[in-house]
Amino acid sequence: MGNPRAAFCEAFGLDHPVVQAPMIGPKPALAAAVSAAGGLGSIACAAMSPEGVRAEVEALRARTDRPFALNFFAHTRPAADADRETAWARRLGPYYAEFGIDPGSAAPGPERLPFDAAMAEVVSALRPPVVSFHFGLPDPDLLAGVRASGCLVLGCATTVAEARWLAERGVDGIVAQGYEAGGHRGMFLDRDLARQVGTMALVPQVVDAVELPVIAAGGIADARGAAAAFALGAAAVQVGTAYLLCAEAGLSAAHRRALETSGDADTAVTTVFTGRPARGILNRAMRELGPISPDAPAFPRAAAALQPLRAAAEAAGSGDFSPLWSGQAGALARTGTAADLTRSLAAGADRLR
Amino acid sequence: MGNPRAAFCEAFGLDHPVVQAPMIGPKPALAAAVSAAGGLGSIACAAMSPEGVRAEVEALRARTDRPFALNFFAHTRPAADADRETAWARRLGPYYAEFGIDPGSAAPGPERLPFDAAMAEVVSALRPPVVSFHFGLPDPDLLAGVRASGCLVLGCATTVAEARWLAERGVDGIVAQGYEAGGHRGMFLDRDLARQVGTMALVPQVVDAVELPVIAAGGIADARGAAAAFALGAAAVQVGTAYLLCAEAGLSAAHRRALETSGDADTAVTTVFTGRPARGILNRAMRELGPISPDAPAFPRAAAALQPLRAAAEAAGSGDFSPLWSGQAGALARTGTAADLTRSLAAGADRLR
Numbered sequence: 001m002g003n004p005r006a007a008f009c010e011a012f013g014l015d016h017p018v019v020q021a022p023m024i025g026p027k028p029a030l031a032a033a034v035s036a037a038g039g040l041g042s043i044a045c046a047a048m049s050p051e052g053v054r055a056e057v058e059a060l061r062a063r064t065d066r067p068f069a070l071n072f073f074a075h076t077r078p079a080a081d082a083d084r085e086t087a088w089a090r091r092l093g094p095y096y097a098e099f100g101i102d103p104g105s106a107a108p109g110p111e112r113l114p115f116d117a118a119m120a121e122v123v124s125a126l127r128p129p130v131v132s133f134h135f136g137l138p139d140p141d142l143l144a145g146v147r148a149s150g151c152l153v154l155g156c157a158t159t160v161a162e163a164r165w166l167a168e169r170g171v172d173g174i175v176a177q178g179y180e181a182g183g184h185r186g187m188f189l190d191r192d193l194a195r196q197v198g199t200m201a202l203v204p205q206v207v208d209a210v211e212l213p214v215i216a217a218g219g220i221a222d223a224r225g226a227a228a229a230f231a232l233g234a235a236a237v238q239v240g241t242a243y244l245l246c247a248e249a250g251l252s253a254a255h256r257r258a259l260e261t262s263g264d265a266d267t268a269v270t271t272v273f274t275g276r277p278a279r280g281i282l283n284r285a286m287r288e289l290g291p292i293s294p295d296a297p298a299f300p301r302a303a304a305a306l307q308p309l310r311a312a313a314e315a316a317g318s319g320d321f322s323p324l325w326s327g328q329a330g331a332l333a334r335t336g337t338a339a340d341l342t343r344s345l346a347a348g349a350d351r352l353r
Numbered sequence: 354m355g356n357p358r359a360a361f362c363e364a365f366g367l368d369h370p371v372v373q374a375p376m377i378g379p380k381p382a383l384a385a386a387v388s389a390a391g392g393l394g395s396i397a398c399a400a401m402s403p404e405g406v407r408a409e410v411e412a413l414r415a416r417t418d419r420p421f422a423l424n425f426f427a428h429t430r431p432a433a434d435a436d437r438e439t440a441w442a443r444r445l446g447p448y449y450a451e452f453g454i455d456p457g458s459a460a461p462g463p464e465r466l467p468f469d470a471a472m473a474e475v476v477s478a479l480r481p482p483v484v485s486f487h488f489g490l491p492d493p494d495l496l497a498g499v500r501a502s503g504c505l506v507l508g509c510a511t512t513v514a515e516a517r518w519l520a521e522r523g524v525d526g527i528v529a530q531g532y533e534a535g536g537h538r539g540m541f542l543d544r545d546l547a548r549q550v551g552t553m554a555l556v557p558q559v560v561d562a563v564e565l566p567v568i569a570a571g572g573i574a575d576a577r578g579a580a581a582a583f584a585l586g587a588a589a590v591q592v593g594t595a596y597l598l599c600a601e602a603g604l605s606a607a608h609r610r611a612l613e614t615s616g617d618a619d620t621a622v623t624t625v626f627t628g629r630p631a632r633g634i635l636n637r638a639m640r641e642l643g644p645i646s647p648d649a650p651a652f653p654r655a656a657a658a659l660q661p662l663r664a665a666a667e668a669a670g671s672g673d674f675s676p677l678w679s680g681q682a683g684a685l686a687r688t689g690t691a692a693d694l695t696r697s698l699a700a701g702a703d704r705l706r
Binding site: 159161178190194196197198200201204205208218220221222225227228229230231232233264265266267268269282291292327328331332348350351352 | 512514531532543547548551553561572577580581583586617618619620621622635644680681682684685701705706
């Protein structure tokens, strides 16, 4: 029968039970390198247009014919809330003044868009081997279209209840995202951060609850973490932060510097960058505006007003207003190639009987 | 050379690299059973008088001659803060009225006392094989006395910085307490809960930072969790919640019922029971007063005013006002004997090469 890792690799066409976490920020060359090395590279599509997604997939396929994942957000776009956005703009006013930015002229960055009919059409045309969703799943019709295109589907759970919800809707595997993880919390049924669960406790409880491959995420950055996740019953590991220092990621200077100098207790979960809880390295924006702010507009609307500050600060060489996404094991990240990291994570399995 | 588990067992005189976490609540028979089974049983002494500690140690030694640990709190007693305590009493007033309790006549429970000269004298007389401290370490003179009595000393770290602090002060091993853990957070250098680290990320970073045996705690409840902790480099595991359903623990009916019916996402860290952050199963007191309350007096003074409510609720068969301490893997706890659980946790090592 083999172990859950072997079954996962066979079902997903991989050499290694290693998923590179989808991340907005690193260059798509990272996903190609991980896939070419036999892991599952992931392209984060939430801030891309359908044309952008098409171009990235073509670029990846020019480099490797191995499986890869496209990742989408499955949130609902919030209604505009003028009062809250005015309050948020007022809260950011002093920073705009500090950087000499005219609030009227500031260009917002690309919005995080939910998976919609236009994206579903692109997916049907491109037929990526795997599609993964964050923040739940899209409408049943859209999901059915993805499955009809032959894509395997992954969902992300932060609790056993979310894992069961995803399993009932027919996903092919569940990313169990522990509280250590960097970037956006995938939480979608319960919004209470106080109840979010750490990887060590979450993974075995999800493994017990669903009859699906469980991909452990959160705090895994080297072969020790991968071995630990496999010991908990995970069929694979999903790793984000540790890939950020790989050459292929082309990380921004500010983010790289923050990662290289931060320690275990230098991250927090914040809502100030997008309106939804996400873990990053503590910086000025998080300290002064949050890290959790009741004023931040609903996801993803908080992001637009912060974007000009981020651009101005980064132009001055500072990451004070950038989302420096990182999990709690970011200090274990090392420079190197994505292929070496993928193989080294997979070698965690060699530590188990 | 052997592995860190074997070295830890040899240094501490154990058959199994398993520490039963000190817990106020379960009966001391639990510690005796774990020690007799070859693990390290721990007696939580923070709510005991010196005479009480002496009696428990005598009772344990009547049952087994194997090593055990005495655990003490190393906090500083706060000055009385009449305003804050008045505000807290006012906050609790409606509950007193609901239970028909006269605030003037209510008896506070036993206070959590810091390790002091009187306790140091008892330790010198009893010479327990191991003394473990929570919330840092006691004054250097008191600590020197403990060491001079031949006791091995364990300290508890929730961050790498705390682990280094403890290592510099000469402890013999470090409990790395991940955020999943039940009961009081051992945090003593940084009081910011937002920066507390999960077990998966914390353990390998502490292992890398100190040249001492690291005992992993938090979210470990079965052989899978123990194997995972060992894979991260831990020399031993410290397990609390999973022992609570053992027959020897003699757990209260309210606590047992809560444990048997709660899931992965049913705990939170709260300050309402003692004034210091501690993880327990969400109940009425935590939901309505917190889980974090700025009104709660400084540790341990928040506890006294809640005690009469706890007593009245428990007399009516309810755990609404009881601290239902539990880690995030409490749902993995099973009934059985402490010896069987100890051996089953130790067997996690058999899963590693």
